[in-house]
Amino acid sequence: MSILNIQDILETVNMLREENLDIRTITMGISLFDCAGPDAGRVADRVYDKLMRRAKDLVKTGEDIERTYGIPIVNKRVSVTPISMIGASLSPEGYVTVARAMDRAAKDLGVNFIGGFSALVQKGFTAGADAMVTAIPQALSETERVCSSVNVASTKAGVNMDAVRRMGATIKRLAFLTKDEDSIGCAKFVVFANVPEDNPFMAGAFHGVGEPECVINVGVSGPGVVASAIDRAGDCDLSALADTIKKTAFKITRMGQLVAYEAARRLDVPFGIVDLSLAPTPAVGDSVAHILEKMGLEQTGAHGTTACLALLNDAVKKGGVMASGHVGGLSGAFIPVSEDAGMIDAVRAGSLTVEKLEAMTAVCSVGLDMIAVPGDTPEAVLCGMIADEISIGVANTKTTAVRVIPAYGKRAGDQVRYGGLLGSAPVMPLNIRSPEKFISRGGRIPAPIHSLKN
Amino acid sequence: MRAVITVIGKDSKGIIAKVSGACYEYGANIIDITQSVLREYFAMIMLAECDSLSVPFTEFARALSALGEQNALDIRTMHEDVFQSMHRI
Structure with missing residues (x-):
């Protein structure tokens, strides 16, 4: 068949028909640095507005590509700047307010997970990271689609064992707060070493600090x-x-x-x-x-x-x-x-x-x-x-x-x-x-x- | 753009007529057509020019897929770039 080979075509079709070939996720990374501020309500509003503006066409575009190329794209997702960095001066309650805004945006956009309720603490906690980690159990138990991660170590920095100790308590609390659903909150929370800043997979995705304003992974x-x-x-x-x-x-x-x-x-x-x-x-x-x-x-x-x-x-x-x-x-x-x-x-x-x-x-x-x-x-x-x-x-x-x-x-x-x-x-x-x-x-x-x- | 249309299922009369009829109806121009066997199934493969479709491409693909469902066939209409990307360096 002109320049296409019949066996190649059938091989591809068979991968789709019989072997579950799919694209697992298109994840849009979005910087939220311009949403930072001292007031939780305003930060949450800015986060929601920016997510809705930047990712408004993500799901539809993913579906159009699926239909044009005939390849299933299972998930369309969003990752954001580690929230501990944009909410630096917020209280734990303030961080929960931001998590709720992320969840609302995820639902309104039609994405099944949003990642980036995250902190990088391999060498120690900033005041913002401290408050955000405190907020994790409540934030994840009161939201459905928000995913969270904490990087507690790196080859360059070593292992922050104070952070490791807090992770045990965080996970136990999260398990308790979501006990009616087999402790599902813990499935949305990852503890990392050497976390990659461009990972599109959940629950560990976030949009790293060296990333551009917006990116597709x-x-x-x-x-x-x-x-x-x-x-x-x-x-x-x-x-x-x-x-x-x-x-x-x-x-x-x-x-x-x-x-x-x-x-x-x-x-x-x-x-x-x-x-x-x-x-x-x-x-x-x-x-x-x-x-x-x-x-x-x-x-x-x-x-x-x-x-x-x-x-x-x-x-x-x-x-x-x-x-x-x-x-x-x-x-x-x-x-x-x-x-x-x-x-x-x-x-x-x-x-x-x-x-x-x-x-x-x-x-x-x-x-x-x-x-x-x-x-x-x-x-x-x-x-x-x-x-x-x-x-x-x-x-x-x-x-x-x-x-x-x-x-x-x-x-x-x-x-x-x-x-x-x-x-x-x-x-x-x-x-x-x-x-x-x-x-x-x-x-x-x-x-x-x-x-x-x- | 060109699309590869694959039709997979049990062999029966009129498959080519049905699929090529749909192509004509939506304005796709069939450039090449061949048939083969995939495992125990009949497999027909068409290459079609889709630049002057009367509907958006995604709708054309959906219509062919629906035609397949009505006739117990698996019909997939995919942009040819999928195959070019996967099998050509």
Whole structure:
């Protein structure tokens, strides 16, 4: 068929028909620096007005691109300047007022999440960050679509253990305030090390301080496509398998790049980055765990899982990076438990534990993600979990994160259910021996020696 | 712009007539047409020039998709750039 190849066309159509290929998110980053001020009501009004003005065509444009190119675009979202920076002098109540305005804007715009109720405290708290972190439990429990993140560490700054200690209390409070919905508030809150400032994925997205006034970032996905490609590759060796994954990632990313450029052009906003992530959903055939199993594991969590994930993550990046002009965000494989049917099965079967998940995060793009743990988990244990995970990121100069749900009233083996993209998860047991004394020391873990690169 | 129209389903009489009839109705000019097999299904692929459609492209795509649903076929109408981007360096 002229310059198009029939098999290529059918391959693409099959990815869409059978393998759940989609663009996971178009996220518009919007600077809110010009909304700053000392009065919470006025800040909230300015935030609402600016979001409505800047993002008014986002959802419609996304839908038009979907229909023109025939590619599903699952989410249209907004990320904003870390709110702790624009609300610097506000009280915690003032920050809650701003969160409500963000939520109202998200609903009126038709976007399902808005990210950026965030603070960067890797070296310490400003007065604004202090008040904003205090406001997180109330802000997230009284809103539906607002997502929040706190960066508590970086390879350059080390780990702010005073911040880590506050995160345990914040998460527990959030779990309590949203106890009627299986502590869903915790699913909208992420603790980071080395947070990327152009990540389009929730709950950790925000619009970084070095970003332009407005920008379009796109997150691609496609675990099902990679799984099918591995199936077709048959009994090849691992060099050939890595090559198959690379080629598949290239194709998926090209689609993301096309959509990103087109969205930026239509919205007259600069294109930022494409995030090359394999983001699973609870849908059948959309699981990262199943990719690992197709690579040759009896079940995810088996010895060998970390090696499989390392190969997968690296091949996805190598294939994707050539397909896009600018790559950024998290870029790699996501391993959220509740959002991945294969991960859920592996946890239920006793194959996948929190400790193995922690090891896996050393070689993939995120961290301990969407993990439900018993509601009576002591704060210090949560803080210890966070400190461990964050230290992996700091020592390895990579992003790591914790999105953990101490589901109120639930015990190990119970279920939490959120529906939609957030899925459901078995409550996982933890080692509850106390790290209390270590955590209560406070202070900062110094930056590792290899941060001194100048 | 040019669109790739893929029609996938069980083979039956009149598929080409129905789809090309719709193209004519909305003002799309069929440049090329071929057929193949995708797994166990019949697959027809058309390349159509869509610069002088009587309706916006998205509406044309929606109309063909609806025609597919009425006839137990999966009809997708996609901008050709999707395929160019994915399969050409």
